[in-house]
Structure formats: structure tokens, C-alpha cells
Amino acid sequence: FTVNSVSPTLITTAGQEAGSSVTIYIQNNGVKHAVIGSVGLTASSYGRHLDGGEDVKFENLTTSDEIYALAETGQTTTIAVTIIKR
Numbered sequence: 001f002t003v004n005s006v007s008p009t010l011i012t013t014a015g016q017e018a019g020s021s022v023t024i025y026i027q028n029n030g031v032k033h034a035v036i037g038s039v040g041l042t043a044s045s046y047g048r049h050l051d052g053g054e055d056v057k058f059e060n061l062t063t064s065d066e067i068y069a070l071a072e073t074g075q076t077t078t079i080a081v082t083i084i085k086r
Contacts, residue, residue, distance in 0.1 A: 001069065001079045003034060008041040008068035011081050021086040022063060027055035030077030034069055041068045052077070 003009045012024060028034045028050040036056060037047030047070075048056050058067065071077045 001081065002076055003069045003071045003079050004076050005043065005071040005073050008037075008039075008070045009079075010066060011036075011069050011079055012065065012067045012083065022061040022065070023084040023086075024058045024061060024067060025055060025082040025084075026050070026058075026067070026069070027080045028052055028077055029080050030071075032075040032077040033072035034077050034079060035072075036067060036069050039066060039068065041070050043070060043073055 001009055001011050026036055031052035034050045035043060035047040036050060041047055050056060069079045
């Protein structure tokens with residue numbers, strides 16, 4: 001996903017995963033800072049901050065959970081997402 005700083009990008013599609021438990025790996029493949037969070041994410045809201053090349057794993061999510069990404073102010077970055085379903 002290419003992520004900008006203006007509007008949060010939905011990087012998961014709620015309800016599309018099969019199985020009852022989902023693990024999501026997210027990596028910031030860009031060099032600019034990114035913020036990972038839920039609906040309503042803003043650059044100043046709480047979220048998981050990822051520097052370029054950094055990654056994070058979220059476990060035991062449900063198929064209805066949504067995760068969004070936002071780049072640092074005035075920038076864009078690229079986010080890679082791997083979803084593992086159980």
C-alpha cells in the first residue's frame with residue numbers, strides 16, 4: 001500500500017478474512033515515518049509509530065478488526081501487509 005499523510009489508508013479489509021483468529025504483520029518499506037492505528041487515526045492520535053524498515057505484529061485479531069496507516073506530515077511511504085488466518 002502507498003500511504004499518504006492526508007487521509008488514513010485502510011490496510012485490512014474487515015470481514016474478508018476466513019477463520020476466527022487473525023495475525024497481521026505490517027512493515028514500513030519506505031524511509032519515512034508511518035503511524036498504524038484504528039479508524040479515526042490522525043498524525044497526532046495514539047497509534048503504533050513505525051520508522052522506515054520497522055515492522056509490527058498484531059495477534060488474535062478478529063475478522064472484523066480494521067487497521068489503518070498514515071504517513072508522516074507531508075510525506076508518503078509504502079506499507080507491506082501479511083495476514084495469517086487460523
